[in-house]
Amino acid sequence: GTRKIAVSLSKGGVGKTTTAVNLAVGLAMVGKKVLLIDTDTQGQASYMLGAESQGGLTELVTNELGADEAIVEPRERLSLLSGGKSLAGLKRLISRKDFGGELTIKEALAPLESRFDYMIFDSSPGWDVLTVNVLFCANEILVPVSLEVMTLQGLTEFLKNISAIRKHREGLDIKYVLPTFFDKRVKKSFTILKKLEDLYGQNVCAPISNNVRVSEAPAYGKTIYEFAPGSPGAKGYRDLVRKVADDDSLF
């Protein structure tokens, strides 16, 4: 069936959008059919791809637009459903339901599953009705964790929130913990990475290095593979694609 992966952490600025975009694009590059769903009002996933954040998710849910009108295709095999401004309206719609609001996105996307091998969700920071909706739709969670004390504290809070959802969704697990902003010149990268490995063992992916190329690529609307294919950032995200697709022969 379709693999539905939420890229989530309530802590801000840990690399959720960068990871969701580069994972989605990387999977499309190796032949998978991917839908990237941008659930952040900031519309940054769309921006990173050089795509207009024209809305689509809200309009799909309300049936104002059909799937083919709501979805754009910013790269080969990569479809994008972006939330943008109208997400505020989607949040209100969800909050007004007497019950089942948490399943709104899952129900709206169910008819599309046959079209895609992967659905990748970019989550907004914080914790709100859209975060919960994403976690009731996804069947796997990928948590990008920047190697900072404040992020570990945010992770602890996030796990408490997740545990309430897991009571209602047994299959939902933190499948991937992706250390981000790894910097081999600073001791804290190693100590915090060790803490993550102690907590999460096999689920911890190879870290993504702090690599200025990654932060520059969005200025050109390019993915890291387009902008700097030989960079540590590109290598790190290709490794992530191999891990998620469970295939070391990719690329």
Add this chain to the structure above:
Amino acid sequence: GTRKIAVSLSKGGVGKTTTAVNLAVGLAMVGKKVLLIDTDTQGQASYMLGAESQGGLTELVTNELGADEAIVEPRERLSLLSGGKSLAGLKRLISRKDFGGELTIKEALAPLESRFDYMIFDSSPGWDVLTVNVLFCANEILVPVSLEVMTLQGLTEFLKNISAIRKHREGLDIKYVLPTFFDKRVKKSFTILKKLEDLYGQNVCAPISNNVRVSEAPAYGKTIYEFAPGSPGAKGYRDLVRKVADDDSLF
């Protein structure tokens, strides 16, 4: 009257909490009476001060607790009103009001203004009813802006959201733009700083350097002034205190 400063930006991980805490503590150190209000469900401002995020803001609004029970004093002259878990309930309370919800925090804090020279608000990332409440309560905005392309894009979105509020609150202005994570070894720091200066001129403060000491201090529940008083991070925040208090003789 009391200066009420919102430390806000919807983009995640730009240094809002680090700035709110170090500004508040710095002002208290030079003799001001300061109230720090933590409006983020993650409770990170409390964590940075080594204080329990025991809730207080929601309970103050509902009158469940009086001000003296809701407020703690983690440092001399620094009072802390933290939101923590119960903020979810405060958001629901605000959303249920037929009108005037945006003034909930302002009304709850009005009786306290006589006690404090400064009220500093730490905002959560994203944009929700608490963000709006903070912006209807504060009379000045300080925007920490990390020197990244993605943050500039987030700033553009934030400004659009602010403009709607400013129609209802003429006096509300972006008074301080604080560049954060300045790194003199990377060209982008200079180019993005220049962009900010072109946009904001006099409102742009001296940048805070990317300084590992700043990220280490929270592990010890210490402020940067306690942990590494001679560090570039401590110097940068002392400069910010001087700028905000409009007094170069401080410290």
